[in-house]
Amino acid sequence: MLEAFSTYFHENYPLEESTKIGVATSGGVDSMVLCHMLLKLNISFTVLHCNFHLRGEASDGDAKMVKCFAKNHRLEFEQIDFQTREYAAENGISIQMAARELRYDWFHKIKKEKNLSWIATAHHLDDDIETVLINLGRGTGIRGMMGIPDKANGFIRPLLGFSKEQIIAYAKKQAVEWREDNTNQSTDYLRNYLRLKVIPAWKEQVPDLEIGFISSKKHISQSIQLQNDYLRLVKNQVWSESEFGVQIDLKKLENFPNNSTLLYELLSPYGFTAWEDVYNLIESQSGKMVLSPTHRLIKDRETFLLAKKNTKCSITSVLLRDSQEIKNLAVVLDKINAKAFKLETKRTIFVTEKKLRFPLELRLWKPGDFFYPAGMTGKKKLSKYFKDQKYSILEKEAIWVLCSENNIVWVVGHRMDRRFLPTNAEDAKIEISI
Numbered sequence: 001m002l003e004a005f006s007t008y009f010h011e012n013y014p015l016e017e018s019t020k021i022g023v024a025t026s027g028g029v030d031s032m033v034l035c036h037m038l039l040k041l042n043i044s045f046t047v048l049h050c051n052f053h054l055r056g057e058a059s060d061g062d063a064k065m066v067k068c069f070a071k072n073h074r075l076e077f078e079q080i081d082f083q084t085r086e087y088a089a090e091n092g093i094s095i096q097m098a099a100r101e102l103r104y105d106w107f108h109k110i111k112k113e114k115n116l117s118w119i120a121t122a123h124h125l126d127d128d129i130e131t132v133l134i135n136l137g138r139g140t141g142i143r144g145m146m147g148i149p150d151k152a153n154g155f156i157r158p159l160l161g162f163s164k165e166q167i168i169a170y171a172k173k174q175a176v177e178w179r180e181d182n183t184n185q186s187t188d189y190l191r192n193y194l195r196l197k198v199i200p201a202w203k204e205q206v207p208d209l210e211i212g213f214i215s216s217k218k219h220i221s222q223s224i225q226l227q228n229d230y231l232r233l234v235k236n237q238v239w240s241e242s243e244f245g246v247q248i249d250l251k252k253l254e255n256f257p258n259n260s261t262l263l264y265e266l267l268s269p270y271g272f273t274a275w276e277d278v279y280n281l282i283e284s285q286s287g288k289m290v291l292s293p294t295h296r297l298i299k300d301r302e303t304f305l306l307a308k309k310n311t312k313c314s315i316t317s318v319l320l321r322d323s324q325e326i327k328n329l330a331v332v333l334d335k336i337n338a339k340a341f342k343l344e345t346k347r348t349i350f351v352t353e354k355k356l357r358f359p360l361e362l363r364l365w366k367p368g369d370f371f372y373p374a375g376m377t378g379k380k381k382l383s384k385y386f387k388d389q390k391y392s393i394l395e396k397e398a399i400w401v402l403c404s405e406n407n408i409v410w411v412v413g414h415r416m417d418r419r420f421l422p423t424n425a426e427d428a429k430i431e432i433s434i
Helices: 002-012 029-040 057-072 084-091 095-113 125-138 142-146 164-173 190-205 209-238 259-270 275-281 329-335 382-388 393-397
Strands: 021-024 046-051 077-081 118-120 239-242 245-249 289-291 295-300 303-308 317-320 348-352 360-364 400-404 407-411 429-433
Touching: 002 029, 021 029, 021 095, 029 164, 046 057, 046 095, 057 077, 077 095, 084 095, 095 118, 125 142, 125 190, 125 209, 142 209, 190 209, 209 239, 209 245, 209 259, 259 275, 259 295, 275 289, 275 295, 295 393, 303 393, 329 360, 329 400, 329 429, 348 407, 382 407
Parallel strands: 021 046, 021 118, 046 077
Antiparallel strands: 239 245, 245 303, 289 295, 295 303, 317 360, 348 429, 360 400, 400 407
16 A cells, blocks of 8 residues: 555655645544655655544543654644634534634644645545535535545645555554544444445445546546536636626527526536526526625626625725825725726816815715716716616726715716816816826
């Protein structure tokens, strides 16, 4: 097994002089075998241990053994202690989910602090099979059938091609010390139930299950690559990005077969799960939206608009007390971390100073606003003006107006109100730019 491990490791995770590895080490047989084999290959690493304090003295015993192992082999050691039950209760999640969140949050933190190139975990082939079965029951689609990636987001899984049976056989042959977690024998958890009940019975019927699984995973990976190639083709036709978000052209999407499936593939990375609501949104009126934990999907005429939830500015109004403050509105907006939608080339205006009444107000536009557009006759509601200009909902959200005594002076970056235009060359003028 060591020879196969060495070949797999060096082919998939090429080492450089600057490469630094951390190994998530629980004290169980999988992580201890991983540590043992890395030492056999003269690969140095930092031992990373999480004490979740879920098994009383047994948890402390795990930590003590792992720390002694690191000390005996002169390896750098990092440990963190978690109050996992309290965290789970506070966040309303299962203990398993709490342990996972705490563990990976710490891994990301320690990876950055210690400048680690990778963190290796001891996931193996049996873990991968269990994960695929769990994903199958959750309806995760074809990507869920890929199981655990061997390398992703700074994590590597060097044991993924080896079965639990191989790992235990190696541990016994090499007299590797490890500790058993008795909770692994409980069938209360779905993963344990699959490991202890379902997969052994499956292997009895299909003795070459692991071989078939690896082969299927390879074919699925090829199918996903083909799907990704097609998705890129579609995305080039229907997807456009700006600083305000993404626009999906629904008319162009109709030209492709299986557009509901395409929408699923395009939007699933953004956390959407209410897929019937997403599909029904196609026939909804403009302004309707579906929310994910992180994003908004908005119907806007014949498009979908996709934007992060936090794109709206929290500060909606600023008072400008003198002429110096209004000369560069870009600086003012930058101070409040706001973006102004600028479609037209109008970046600077000249305003008759005597027509202004300070303080001026710089604010986001609101329904009911109207102005007297320069170069046009009569007055116009901003909502109608924006509609005529075919601005999207996301673009309209980022439009600011400069006001004097509730009268709009400038739809910032777009059009000035003609009431504030200089009437003769002698007028004292203020230059305002963005």
